[in-house]
Amino acid sequence: MTMQKKLARALLPAAFAVAASTSVISTASADEVKFGALYPLSGPLALLGEESFRGLEIAVEEINANGGVQGMQIVLEGGDAVDQNQAIGEARRLISRENVEAIFGTYASSRSIAASQVTELAGVPYFELGAVAHEITNRGFENMYRTNPTARHMARTHIDMILEAVAPALGRDAADLRIGIIHEDSNYGSSVASFQELYGEEAGLNIVMVEGYPATNVDMSSIVLRLRERDVDIVMQTSYQDDSILFLRQANERGFEPSAIIGGGGGYSMMPTAEAVGFDVIEGVLNADFTQYAVNEGFAVGVDEFVEAYRAKYGSDPRSGHSLNNYAGAKIVLEALDQVEGFTPETIREALMAVDIPAGTTAVGYGAKFAENGQNDAAFMMGMQWRDGELITVYPPDAAVADLEL
Amino acid sequence: MDLIFTNLVNGLMLGALYAIVSVGLTLVFGIVKVINFAHGEFLMVAMFLVFFATAYFGVHPYVTLVVVLPLIFGLGMLVQRVLIEPLQDSDEHIMIFATVGLSIAMINLMLMLFGPDIYSTPSSGLRTVVDMGPAMFLTGQLNILIAAIALVGGIHLFLTRTQLGRAIRATGQNRAAAQLMGINVSWVYMVTFGIGVSCVGLAAVLIAPLYPTSPEVGQYFVLLSFVVVVMGGLGSISGALLAAMIIGIVDAFAGFYLGANVKDLVVFGIFLLVLIFRPQGLFGGARNMSHVS
Known part of the structure; x- marks a missing residue:
């Protein structure tokens, strides 16, 4: 192999990496607030990872259409948590390069556990909307919250x-x-x-x-x-x-x-x-x-509207209840954040601790009341x-x- | 007594399953001297082929053998030619990395193409229960047992009675000498790899109606097939059959009497004992395991 070819081979992946990373940089302007969305979007968990992400997307669109949070439009910055290592890498990128105020995720417990170690150290809140492992909210973390029911x-x-x-x-x-x-x-x-x-x-x-x-x-x-x-x-x-x-x-x-x-x-x-x-x-x-779609609409209030919004956006029926649970969880969090001013970890904690939503009023049926460890104790399956x-x-x-x- | 009989039959059926997956692995190891870590992924690809051929042509899964075998044989030859052969004289570790890399690439390619979903090949009557008093099994399982024995016998005859088979064995024994005798070693390796992979092609046709296909399915079978191959004696085809039966039966009895969480402990415990006291495997003789000679 000639020297030029060798060089080209060595540099090609690097060139791709640079091209890929520059293309996804987006900046939040003054009337926007940026959150990370960390899910496995490729690899073996991609199907339900993507399904979970869709729920978050629909919640954000709905809230943006109604004026956003604290008068600001929400911008989601995606991260692909294809395995534990990449979950950590992507969490770092979202925090240090994208400067997100908080991260939403993650569907898979192992990815959530890995990524939230990074956010906790950086003092960035992490909102788990779908992972079920018991320990996620039982590690003494201060900025870890979970809306969904667990194991x-x-x-x-x-x-x-x-x-x-x-x-x-x-x-x-x-x-x-x-x-x-x-x-x-x-x-x-x-x-x-x-x-x-x-x-x-x-x-x-x-x-x-x-x-x-x-x-x-x-x-x-x-x-x-x-x-x-x-x-x-x-x-x-x-x-x-x-x-x-x-x-x-x-x-x-x-x-x-x-x-x-x-x-x-x-x-x-x-x-x-x-x-x-x-x-x-x-x-x-x-x-x-998790709550699925054949459920009493009088108890899971808004589930039909969610399915309609899903169909309108993605052109098919939801593939599982994951999107619904991420949607409802994201709404609980974002509506709480609208009640306070600013996005510091302290105000976010204050906002979440003030949440008290009774069962039978959300799209998933279960209510929301966060315990000290950040777990929604009003959640159930x-x-x-x-x-x-x-x-x-x-x-x-x-x-x-x-x-x-x- | 009934329970012993039930477990024995369960064990034989399970052993047959391990056997039919392991035969190709041990053949490739014995001749080409490559530990093919992508073996399970060839099974997975073949199972996808069975699924699509069954769905597309609307035929019985067994009929798809006529499509699956040539395709998977060709794929095996191709892999040998473009991936293994250029590395043939390099360090053994490099070859291990190459096949592990191939395995990861194949899984992720299938994930990209078909997602992590499962694909169920129609069972076409192969899940019919044969009720023999205390023991029950499926017709599809019985077919696997028959096919595993026939495959081992067939390969044995092929290797001992045909010109090509003798050339393959000669190459396995001493590559340099075989080359001096005018054997096209590169061609023999390609054919052997193709045959080894075709064995999982046959296995796939038999397994697909019984187990759902997914990109990860190869991983389910491959770990125990390595145990089978090493226990039977690397490269020993009849050894693989017997080792598979032993592991199947141990698995069934340990699973029933000790529990599913302990059975792997027993299986791998026996495996360790074999490695310590008979490292050449239960049925392996002294073999030339160098891939350069």
Whole structure:
């Protein structure tokens, strides 16, 4: 290779990098306020990362159309949190080069945990609208806030749903039901499962099996056998998509028919899961997740308007509830920021701590009241059921569009 | 007794799955002396091919073999020619980096093209349950078991009874000597890599109706297939089959009696013991593992 060619090869990526970074620089003028939007927009988490970002975008457009915050138009500066390292790099860029007042994000818990370490050190507020890991708001951070329900809320909904809806629907005493907890063994599944155990034992439920498995498992027949040998009535599975499909299929094929299967989020909410296992197999399966669209509009006030705005902007129906939850969370935060003057971390904290929104008044149904650690303690997850090929809300009764049936 | 039988059958079915994915890996290792870390990604690409061919032509997934095999064989030859061959005489670590890089590139290319969604190939009756009293399995699983045994037998016959097979083995034993005997070594490597990758082409056709396809699916199978290949003796094809069966059965019994969270501990514990006491693998003899000789 000639010297020129070598040089050209070495310099080409650098030239691209410079071109790419200069093209995205935007400056906020006097009547604008700039926030960062940090989501995985490429890589394996891109689909729901982008879906989450769309919710934030719609909230910002709506608020800008109504005069913005503190009379200023909001400008979003995007960052791509494709992995933990890049989440950190992008958070640094947003803070030091773009001078954002705060960052919104992130969908994926691991990215949120990584990026918020940077913002906390820099004293920049971080608004988490969608990541569920318990620890995000339990690290003693001063500028970390989270609007969405977490792993703990998911377990709470699972247990409450068993006590108040599943046991009555089966016509049995909740304490007589034999409960099996299975979960993928990363932070997500393990943390939900430990709260299920905690709340389940507090409520006097009979938990006969708790078992983790790697999410990359290609066979769950031994778990199905174990559940069957223990005469489990209710299975709770916290999982991603492939392991949800694997479990539902293998349970069905091996003739294991518990009285109820209750899934946790992710895989259980998605239409491709239902299509893969078959609508007849998933019929009646329960799930706890973020607020979705088949929900009582009298309780989730504004959900229809959100779907309309989404269709108008993106030309399709929302692909999951992530956009809705990011939308509602962003509105809670931005409307609070409109009540104070300036964007210093102190005024932002003051604004958030003053928030007190009752349930049944937002597009996601849940209310907002922030605890000292920044977590929205008024958030909760909805109980849902697959019925006739659709995932509909069945719990709590205020938000339900139909009764839970087994 | 019933439970033992149930677990045994589950283990055999799981073992067959690992076997059919591992055979190509061990073949490539034994001859080309490349540890192909992108092996799982060839499976993934082939599964996508099965999905699209099934959807496009509206045929039974097994029929897509006639399309998938030539395509994946060609892709394998191409990769050998443009990526592995130029690095053949460089340090082994470089080749490892090359195949790891290929794996990452393939996953991300598919993510870019198709997103992280799952694609379900129609099961076309292959998820029909065969009920043998306490043991139950799917017709598709039984087919994998039969195919795995047939594949191992077929490759054995091919390597021992055909001119090309003998040339491949000769190249595997001593590249320089094979070249002196007039064997086109570069061509043999391309064909071998192509055949190795075609084995996952066959595996993909059998697996796609049972497991959803996604860009990450290769990763699910590949870790255990490395264990299988090393345990069976690197390069030993029948060793891979037996090791896969052992791992499948251990997996099923440990999963049932000890729990899913402990079964990997048992599987990898046994793997470590094999490495300590029989580093050449259960069925591997002394082999020429140098890729330059």
